[in-house]
Amino acid sequence: MKCHHCDKQATVHLTQILNGQMHKMDLCETCAQEKGVTNPENLSIGNLMEQDGAEVDSVSGSMVCETCGTTHQEFKKGGRLGCEACYHVFRPVLDPLLDGMHAGVRHQGKVPAGSKSRVDFEQSIELVRKELQEAVEREDFEKAAELRDKLHDMENESKTIA
């Protein structure tokens, strides 16, 4: 098992109950010392996550889900997300958490037939949207026009599916 912060072998295994949920983290001895794991008084996995990197902090500080209004502070405090869009908004802070929480970070289980075809369709729309943007950027306007029409058709189709 690797340390959550560096690639060294983890020897300190920390389990903490936060808001009724169990959180686990594996650390190497050096990182454990640095993060103050040896002093359980002021220890919190939340804080360890915080110290993960200044970039995450500066991004997460202002994070808010526009769909349901959940803020990063609320998520940190209650451990609950507010809607499916939150998973997109909070993904940068969620990914390291999931890594410590689960056996893997990619779903390996059941695929709901109906929902999947809708999700696949949305993903293909997203792909065309990206291609369109790239075409615009390289000023390939003929391709861009073609992609714009395709996108238009797909979006109409998606409305009928939903």
Next chain:
Amino acid sequence: MFHDLFTTPSKSRKLPKSIPVTLSTRIRLARNLREFPFPGRAETSQKRAVLTKCMDALSVVKGLSDSFSVEVDDLSELDRQILVEKHLISPELSQVEEGSGIVLSEDRNCCIMINEEDHLRIQVLRPGLDFGSVWKLADALDTGIESAISYAYDGELGFLTACPTNLGTGMRASVMMHLPGLVMSKNMDKVINAVNQLGIAVRGLFGEGSDANGSIFQISNQQTLGESETAIIERLDSTLKNIVRQENFAREKLLQDDGVRLMDKMSRAVGNLKTCYLMQSSEAMDCLSLVRLASDFGMLPEKYRNLADRMFIEVQPGHVQLSAGKPVEAGFRDSLRAELLRKEFLRAPQIDPSPAAG
């Protein structure tokens, strides 16, 4: 009245035969609808819309044709408590205010909670250790519901849930285990630590934060993402079989090392149940636990294991009031509980010590 449902037996219900150590198997799937905020973030009107949508979808799902649906608001305190004691709904759902509901299948094996922490919590519960059939049923129900409702699902993260600890499969598979051998030999902490390392959680009788009354524990998978449902179940199943082995080993050892003390405990438990005039639920749970153990050893007839399992539920405060037909204050409940136990154990025989000698 809703609780009439529990005093009249179901058409298809036959009494299941209980087995040593494992009381029941459960699978719970957490699902959410697309385009609605999760219940914790939803306005009452949104929760109502989800409730209606789910109730409509569930009414046509195969396996739920004769099911019973109710809104939690319409249930009395006592009805809610009874459902919690039967492990059909969570203590959390029993506390909600508005816009939540329950759909219970005719055979009482499936109970779907609407607007608990997630929009849908599909639960299938069966006696004994039986993940195969429980998963098959839960999977079929889920597929049936999904044909009418669009789930919040992501190709990479799987089923999206209010709490990221349920993400992916959204599945919590659990077994209720009776582990008096490990408790009496003081090995339970070791077992809890060991299985925690394997991503498996151990909780008390009523889930998170509850006591392990009567040496009954709920053991479940902790991780829901990164493995398939069958892989999670297989891993849990092999751990559970290992716990059963450890429990049986602990029981044998207790009997060998200090059999007289153990038989004294079991025999006194029977005596208490036959003669009590006041009994609190925790004491009743401990006595019933010893009766179940004696039956597993072959020192009491098998039917006492079934009786203990039934009584584990019927001695709970809500059930005592259910049989009284009205809310009853705690002191008087102890007297009613004792009366019930005295009646049920009236003809219980003496403990037969011969299996210990053999």
